[in-house]
Amino acid sequence: MAGRSAAIIGRIAQAVPVIIGVVVISFILTRALPGDPAVQFAGLAATPESIEQVRVKLGLDKPMPEQFLIYVGQLAHGDLGQSIATGRPVAEELASRLPASLELTLVALVLSCIIAIPLGVLAATRQGTWVDQLCRILVTAGVSLPTFFTGLVLIYVFYYLLGWAPSPLGRLDFVFIEPDRVTGFYLIDAALAGDWETWTGALKQLILPAITLALFTLAPIARMTRASMLSALSADYVRTAKAAGLGSRQVLFTYAFRNALLPVVTTLGMVFSFVLGANVLVEKVFAWPGIGSYAVEALVASDYAAVQGFVLTMALLFVVLNLIIDLAYSTIDPRFGTGAR
């Protein structure tokens, strides 16, 4: 057990240099701006003196290493700077919008896992049948579909043609009142408040964007499940288990599936990279008030502090998610930390 916890601590320690690198890159991105940030912050009616004042105030007159230390110091206090467009602190705005993005991403991921993993298992166990063909078609189509395009087609079919979905504008129709903020996840908050009408309203708004994201993430998960399931099914231990007379159900789930799950969990890390990027596009299509659409607005307004804050938040989120995946891996795989590496 000692090897195991040491390995877990080692894995957490590995994240530290990556986080440092992420902070350095986001600092470089902030300073690589075309034009002078001081001019931007000073506003349109700036005189050379006021620009100089802003420069000193922002610390832009100091040498780069010192600026970097100041930047890190600000980050440590959770200060990501001020948004030029709204005048509010970036960190505050990101924090208030993050739950919307997380709710969408998590629902989409759960949805795609629920579909993709059984699909991959079925495709592997019934190789060459229509399930396998369906899986292949979905996998190839899924990686080729631009998320923003899928979203628009879904809106056209389910909102315009069929009228099943509510208008694709935000998290909640205006007839509903926002639930009291506890977690920021509308589904959870509404359930906590016992307001089931709002809950259904929030769910209805959530379904289309979640399906859009799920379609996109389905492909890598289903592909990996199928491949790893196939290799597990042809492994010696499965043959032995079958020869020992175990039931096909037990062979499939206890022996093959548990082992096949390991590479799938690893794939989830890559899937997160895709899903966090695709999130931005889906939020734009559905006017979803998450951090992605905030970043898009900021990009259009050349509001760099907001964009850099967004990039940094996403990168840190991704690092943390990868860490969680690896730690989850360590609980699924009993060999973790005991191998002779």
Next chain:
Amino acid sequence: MATVLDAPTASAQPPKMAQPAAVKSGALAHTLYVLRENPVTALSFGMFAFFIASAVIGPYVVPYDPLATNSAMSLKPPSLAHWFGTDNLGRDVFSRVIVATRLDLIISVAAVALSFVIGSFIGAISGYRGGWLDTVMNRGLDIIMAFPLFVLAMGIVAALGNSVANIIYATAIINIPFYARLVRAEVNIRREAGFTQAAKIAGNSDARVLAFHIFPNALPPMMVQVSLNLGWAILNAAGLSFIGLGVRPPTPEWGIMVAEGANYIVSGEWWLAVFPGLWLMLAVFTFNLMGDGLRDIVDPRRRT
């Protein structure tokens, strides 16, 4: 553009020419066999030819000027005169979609070519030299991979400025790790190989051994990666222009056309967004199928 595509194949020539002629015709026969066995691959090559043709001669053969507005004909559904309908300014959607092919292909090919060259360089050196250089470069690539890639591209475009060239750079940077890792692995396993040592003993410099003896071996898997990457690069570039980065209206480009058409989809004018989106999807689909097909040709063992 043709030169960019030809460059890798041209540099792949030396190792092939070194082989006896019989092996070469064997490879050709194998290629033909794969194409016959897998009509989907043949189809993807056909579609690839179609996209190249659209990019090269498209602007000269489209029925309408892609930028010409005609307020009398705005928002007309698809008809014989306007195959894909007209947009809110009366521009012909079909002409715009076809003309956009060139820009989209240029962006993705240029980005992939850049990451191919830079990634090969980084990967070859770190795979050949090893040691601290290898470690430093690997950590650097790890940090690029620590960002969600599309988000990093957004950040890079925001920092460098909003232009088509910067979209290309951003797409190239986020793709570099894939090439560098691939080349590093291919070079690393051949670092101590017999033919490497023979080449060194024969008096070749390290740079020459690396460039002409070891690196060409990495090209076949690289070609597969290039093909798969092209689709992804198009998606990425179109995504960036969809959120308003890079390409400016009224330039025809698939991502921005979908973005412009998005406002009309809720009122039922579907053709504005659907046709450019469909073309984008077909292009990505083509490159992905081609990548899978190339993998079959290059490495029959990894067939799925």
